[in-house]
Amino acid sequence: MTAEEIKKILEDSLGSKIKELTTPAPRRMFIWVDKENLVEACRVAKEKAGFYHISTITPRDTGDKLEALYHLAQAGMVLTIRAQTDRNHPMLPTVIPVYGGAVFYEREVHDLLGIGIEGHPDLRPLVLPEDWPANVFPLRKDWQYNREKGVIE
């Protein structure tokens, strides 16, 4: 499928739900949707536009918001769906019903940036230890690691 065809399918199916669509490089496309439309956008991407594969989810701290980028792939194109959520009550819907392989990626998002995943069956910590303090999220920009002083200077 060419970039033009994919763009047309996405625009026809999602219409004004796409807040921004860019193609910064060959074989790369970025779209920005509200988090309420995220699952629908993923469904359209998979069922109509042929993005069978989820590569990963990149969570990111933009400063005033938290954002997640869903990298979807098919032969010849990588589509990145961007969705943002509020910093105070960060919450995103799960995409597992569409992409079964997202289960660990969503747990990682929850671990490292503290974005709640609505509808995720199992949100135990994946990479952080069990004794990690609550409400401390290492990938947020306001978290800094202060190395403990060694015994020997």
Place this chain on the structure above:
Amino acid sequence: MGTFILPVGPQHPALKEPTSFRFLVDGETVVDADLRLGYNHRGIEKGAESRTYVQNLYLLERVCGICSNAHMTCFAQGVEKLMGLEPPKRGLFIRCLMGELERVHSHLLWLGVAGHEVGFDTFFMYTWRDREIVQDMLEMISGNRVNYGMQTFGGVRRDLDEMQIKKLLEGIAALKARTPYYLNLGASEPTLVARIAGVGKLPLEKAVELNAVGPTARASGWKSDVRQDDPYAGFGEFIPFNIVTDQGGDVLARVVVRAKELMETYNICEYILKNLPAGEVRVKAPRKVPEGEVVSRVEAQRGEDVHYVRSNGTDKPDRVKVRAPTLANWPSTLYMLRGGYVADIPIVMAAIDPCLSCTDRMAIITDVKRGSEQVMDWETLRKHGIEFYRKRGIKL
């Protein structure tokens, strides 16, 4: 009979790296499997935000010992896109060559591990003996057996000379002569086939649904390969290659796919070495990177490796995300383990080729005049080196 929870790991659950499993077993059958990761989490993504791009190149190389070049390539080519750099053709060819040689050493390592996990240690000894050939080739090019440090922004850091090309071709020819034996052994040796055929089944539709990558997906008949789907560093355009798939979907198919991929990789290496274009190997890269974001993908030996880099106009990235292929294959692995036998757990886990490390080594010093051999450990080698230079009047 009731069910039991069988904890495996985090130390040595068949592998040399920590992962913790909880298996719900009913007699000898695995009913359910659960996974706990993070024992090796080093906070590299956070660390990358406070380092410069050049420092990050070497930090990200150390994500994994075996896929080091894949991670380095992935980060380097992503940042190149942000910088707007076009590496010269010779640089791209050498970049591909490093990736393919790394694939050779990784697949040979994996074949050995697979043999070891099913109790066929002769196979392990054979493939690891041959792996030394490619390790020596990598050492000749880069000076290192792991973490080659070859990629940089704008190309590669070392060039190849005529002598090296000749030696590399000899090495490839030696491997090419030996590998068909392993393919034959893996696919038709009756005891081995009986042990691995039908074990760890992953049907095609499940492989696609659970987003499996690399040889695991290809062994279920799914023809996906980043080198074809999202060509980089000259693949597809300058360097021809074929994708190997198998319809089996079991451990046997994964052995066959990797063994056939080895043959394909030798052909790619030969093509690169025989058609190496003349010219520079790199272009100069700026220190600061303009604002932007990029998704970079590489076909590592275990599957698709993805990096996301966001720059903010300074010499340090705003966000670096790394997704190594093993994480993408865990959902499929848990699926494969369910319904299997406890005794099959090691080989099914090993079949996706989770990361292992190989940094320990020693040097054997042969005295040419006397013909005696002496094994030196690291400490003795270090003392020997200091003494060697001191004798020649170099102050250390």
